[in-house]
Amino acid sequence: MMLRRWQYGLLSVGMVALLGILSASGGWLGRVGAQESQTHYLPANADTVHWGYFSQAIAPKLTVNSGDTITVETLTHHANDDAARMVAGDAGAESVYAWTADFKAVDRRGAGSIDPAVYTKGAGEGAGVHILTGPIYINGAEPGDVLEVQILDVKPRPSGNPDYSGRTFGSNAAAWWGFHYNDLIEEPKPREVITIYELDATESEDYATALYSYRWVPQSDPYGVVHEVIDYPGVPVDHSTVDENFEVLEGVQIPVRPHFGVIGLAPAETDIVDSIPPSYFGGNIDNWRIGEGATMYYPVAVEGALLSLGDPHAAQGDSELAGTAIETSLTGTIKVTVHKQSELSGTVLEDLYYPLLETDDEYVVHGFSYANYLEELGESAQQDIYGQSSVDKAMRDAFRKMRHFLMTTQGMSEDEAITLMSVAADFGITQVVDGNWGVHGILKKSILPPNV
Amino acid sequence: MMLRRWQYGLLSVGMVALLGILSASGGWLGRVGAQESQTHYLPANADTVHWGYFSQAIAPKLTVNSGDTITVETLTHHANDDAARMVAGDAGAESVYAWTADFKAVDRRGAGSIDPAVYTKGAGEGAGVHILTGPIYINGAEPGDVLEVQILDVKPRPSGNPDYSGRTFGSNAAAWWGFHYNDLIEEPKPREVITIYELDATESEDYATALYSYRWVPQSDPYGVVHEVIDYPGVPVDHSTVDENFEVLEGVQIPVRPHFGVIGLAPAETDIVDSIPPSYFGGNIDNWRIGEGATMYYPVAVEGALLSLGDPHAAQGDSELAGTAIETSLTGTIKVTVHKQSELSGTVLEDLYYPLLETDDEYVVHGFSYANYLEELGESAQQDIYGQSSVDKAMRDAFRKMRHFLMTTQGMSEDEAITLMSVAADFGITQVVDGNWGVHGILKKSILPPNV
Numbered sequence: 001m002m003l004r005r006w007q008y009g010l011l012s013v014g015m016v017a018l019l020g021i022l023s024a025s026g027g028w029l030g031r032v033g034a035q036e037s038q039t040h041y042l043p044a045n046a047d048t049v050h051w052g053y054f055s056q057a058i059a060p061k062l063t064v065n066s067g068d069t070i071t072v073e074t075l076t077h078h079a080n081d082d083a084a085r086m087v088a089g090d091a092g093a094e095s096v097y098a099w100t101a102d103f104k105a106v107d108r109r110g111a112g113s114i115d116p117a118v119y120t121k122g123a124g125e126g127a128g129v130h131i132l133t134g135p136i137y138i139n140g141a142e143p144g145d146v147l148e149v150q151i152l153d154v155k156p157r158p159s160g161n162p163d164y165s166g167r168t169f170g171s172n173a174a175a176w177w178g179f180h181y182n183d184l185i186e187e188p189k190p191r192e193v194i195t196i197y198e199l200d201a202t203e204s205e206d207y208a209t210a211l212y213s214y215r216w217v218p219q220s221d222p223y224g225v226v227h228e229v230i231d232y233p234g235v236p237v238d239h240s241t242v243d244e245n246f247e248v249l250e251g252v253q254i255p256v257r258p259h260f261g262v263i264g265l266a267p268a269e270t271d272i273v274d275s276i277p278p279s280y281f282g283g284n285i286d287n288w289r290i291g292e293g294a295t296m297y298y299p300v301a302v303e304g305a306l307l308s309l310g311d312p313h314a315a316q317g318d319s320e321l322a323g324t325a326i327e328t329s330l331t332g333t334i335k336v337t338v339h340k341q342s343e344l345s346g347t348v349l350e351d352l353y354y355p356l357l358e359t360d361d362e363y364v365v366h367g368f369s370y371a372n373y374l375e376e377l378g379e380s381a382q383q384d385i386y387g388q389s390s391v392d393k394a395m396r397d398a399f400r401k402m403r404h405f406l407m408t409t410q411g412m413s414e415d416e417a418i419t420l421m422s423v424a425a426d427f428g429i430t431q432v433v434d435g436n437w438g439v440h441g442i443l444k445k446s447i448l449p450p451n452v
Numbered sequence: 453m454m455l456r457r458w459q460y461g462l463l464s465v466g467m468v469a470l471l472g473i474l475s476a477s478g479g480w481l482g483r484v485g486a487q488e489s490q491t492h493y494l495p496a497n498a499d500t501v502h503w504g505y506f507s508q509a510i511a512p513k514l515t516v517n518s519g520d521t522i523t524v525e526t527l528t529h530h531a532n533d534d535a536a537r538m539v540a541g542d543a544g545a546e547s548v549y550a551w552t553a554d555f556k557a558v559d560r561r562g563a564g565s566i567d568p569a570v571y572t573k574g575a576g577e578g579a580g581v582h583i584l585t586g587p588i589y590i591n592g593a594e595p596g597d598v599l600e601v602q603i604l605d606v607k608p609r610p611s612g613n614p615d616y617s618g619r620t621f622g623s624n625a626a627a628w629w630g631f632h633y634n635d636l637i638e639e640p641k642p643r644e645v646i647t648i649y650e651l652d653a654t655e656s657e658d659y660a661t662a663l664y665s666y667r668w669v670p671q672s673d674p675y676g677v678v679h680e681v682i683d684y685p686g687v688p689v690d691h692s693t694v695d696e697n698f699e700v701l702e703g704v705q706i707p708v709r710p711h712f713g714v715i716g717l718a719p720a721e722t723d724i725v726d727s728i729p730p731s732y733f734g735g736n737i738d739n740w741r742i743g744e745g746a747t748m749y750y751p752v753a754v755e756g757a758l759l760s761l762g763d764p765h766a767a768q769g770d771s772e773l774a775g776t777a778i779e780t781s782l783t784g785t786i787k788v789t790v791h792k793q794s795e796l797s798g799t800v801l802e803d804l805y806y807p808l809l810e811t812d813d814e815y816v817v818h819g820f821s822y823a824n825y826l827e828e829l830g831e832s833a834q835q836d837i838y839g840q841s842s843v844d845k846a847m848r849d850a851f852r853k854m855r856h857f858l859m860t861t862q863g864m865s866e867d868e869a870i871t872l873m874s875v876a877a878d879f880g881i882t883q884v885v886d887g888n889w890g891v892h893g894i895l896k897k898s899i900l901p902p903n904v
Contacts, residue, residue: 251901322874449703
């Protein structure tokens with residue numbers, strides 16, 4: 001027998017939120033009180049970003065209340081693949097990317113060592129790549145709560161270079177960490193290839209086109225370190241050293257589906273965490289469905305939740321096969337809502353231990369090779385995760401999470417959950433390139449009984 | 453640079469077909485001549501089905517010309533999970549399922565042994581399960597050609613029992629070969645569960661509902677063999693031995709997406725081939741997209757192609773997690789067209805070595821753990837495939853096939869194909885239960901340049 005939600009007489013998430021507004025009693029509801037929700041703006045610049053890692057130790061760049069709306073600028077970490085189009089004339093990007101022989105605006109770029117005696121490529125090297133805006137501290141969010149992030153709007157960031165007015169550019173790197181890299185058929189093998197895409201900054205076109213491509217050749221960074229492959233984020237590419245091929249994907253129109261590769265909270269397990277592997281706290285999920293109109297729910301691990309956003313994408317396919325999407329700077333407007341642990345029972349957030357996506361039509365659970373790799377793989381987790389992932393493991397995890405969702409939040413028996421999954425849930429390959437590989441399970445809301 | 457199809461001045465598939473009609477010259481075109489396309493009807497009964505295997509040695513049940521239309525009845529091999537609703541009063545199903553102590557209408561049910569001294573569960577045991585209607589011999593089809601199967605219409609088969617007039621029933625078995633089976637959390641563990649679904653036979657409703665479920669208990673077949681688990685197809689379930697639970701998935705509506713789990717051609721590698729693992733010749737692909745409006749293309753391996761259809765499904769999720777779909781008898785109307793090897797160049801069928809799906813909006817390539825397991829795994833392939841599959845391998849194969857499709861039929865360089873896949877192709881998990889596990893890659897047609 002299936003116990004329907006309304007048979008419990010329990011509240012839906014929406015009703016809990018409504019009560020939050022009405023309530024004047026204790027807890028975060030009391031602290032928020034009758035306060036009206038506010039709007040905020042968080043620009044991206046060297047002072048508001050952290051590069052390549054999550055950490056509970058970063059001072060918040062903004063503090064907001066549950067129910068507030070925030071417009072957040074995010075920058076792609078691939079802008080220096082074509083600095084003329086993606087950095088030049090853009091004050092925020094110039095601020096973040098500033099790097100000369102004498103000055104590097106954002107030194108740490110990853111969770112790796114920042115000891116010059118230890119690293120060989122750059123500070124933070126080898127463990128993280130994404131420019132993340134934040135963190136945002138949400139008042140009243142505590143471990144055990146769930147943070148709702150509603151994505152109200154996503155806009156491409158126009159090129160700051162007057163030569164390219166009205167256009168937005170992005171970079172796709174077919175890189176050494178791609179699924180294809182050791183399985184190439186054309187010479188030279190192996191090779192890394194950058195393809196620069198462009199799209200209309202006003203969103204009047206719903207597609208992107210390839211502009212040109214080049215093969216990566218060793219690049220010297222401003223400190224004089226030579227990068228034989230793409231092994232450190234933000235290395236400026238000297239375009240006098242590469243062959244630009246403008247005859248690429250002629251006539252091909254890539255559907256634009258702007259989204260954030262990374263939205264995540266600070267994890268509790270350890271202090272500085274590589275931005276690449278996604279996990280229970282969200283992070284680099286790389287699901288193209290996490291765009292305008294989507295709502296994400298994340299388990300809160302630390303006080304204030306510490307929300308960061310980045311890795312903006314103009315378009316990505318399920319699997320992100322070659323290692324990256326169309327990496328494009330975007331500005332998003334989000335609304336954040338704290339759901340207190342004590343009020344989750346009987347909602348779709350009950351016992352939530354994974355990042356859950358909700359759209360108008362679907363619920364999507366996110367499985368990974370390891371549901372919580374930091375905990376499961378122990379002290380060397382951040383190194384070991386890269387060698388231990390598989391789609392098979394991620395499928396196993398996605399199955400368990402979908403079963404959990406159906407049994408815990410929909411009151412189904414295990415037998416009901418399993419037959420339903422077999423006949424109606426769709427499992428897809430989110431990504432095979434982010435250390436902790438991902439499989440998502442999609443459940444259409446129309447399948448479920450109406451929530452009377 | 454991408455060489456566009458129209459730059460070759462080559463013909464599209466549609467144009468080749470048109471020329472086929474107009475041509476009076478040699479080859480199959482000549483044999484077809486000015487003949488008008490015919491329509492045929494192939495019922496399902498004990499004389500027109502083969503159960504559990506493909507074989508080039510089966511005498512054709514129907515011979516047709518390229519361009520002909522055939523209405524084909526297909527029967528689910530799970531009808532005896534509830535014979536009252538899915539066999540009784542249905543002359544075709546009764547003919548196929550007939551089995552008493554003295555008579556078994558279709559003895560061989562699989563590619564296993566038919567020597568009573570060898571088998572323990574039944575003739576053909578352990579290697580194949582599907583009731584397949586056919587084979588259909590298509591005049592002029594030769595090895596190296598491609599057979600196009602256009603699915604014009606798919607209709608549910610109404611129950612033949614007057615007690616259930618106007619309804620169609622199906623069975624979902626959460627079986628021992630399901631992905632969930634060794635990973636259950638509720639007791640008793642392990643267990644197999646049958647859920648009987650129903651839908652409107654006139655298609656006025658677009659959803660199915662669960663009617664009742666029961667846990668499998670050992671069943672004695674008419675020959676007295678006891679089946680502790682679901683280990684032989686078509687064993688009649690004695691409903692006095694099972695507990696029917698009618699409180700199952702109340703209020704849940706499963707979207708109906710009728711399709712054929714199996715459409716395939718006879719393989720060339722060996723004589724009698726298990727119907728379960730899909731391969732280059734199609735077979736048990738279990739992609740719910742292979743329904744009305746879809747067109748499939750298969751490499752022809754033997755003279756006449758020898759097309760069979762079966763494993764009809766009312767609905768299935770990507771992954772077919774628990775081992776089966778809603779297994780429901782269906783009747784399909786298909787149009788078959790032979791594309792000669794010499795005319796494939798410059799079309800989407802050039803060098804086709806895998807089953808390709810085309811819909812109005814998409815091309816879908818089908819990857820498997822082994823692209824041709826019969827060839828790759830050698831003499832013991834039919835046993836070994838069950839222990840050697842993984843989603844990772846199927847993802848690898850799907851990547852290679854999508855790359856092949858883009859490079860060979862769309863004239864792209866490898867670099868173009870790879871960036872396109874990373875930003876715009878979606879890879880999903882077709883099934884993890886059919887021995888040779890599957891991943892499909894989806895490419896939207898709108899991405900490609902118009903075929904001027």
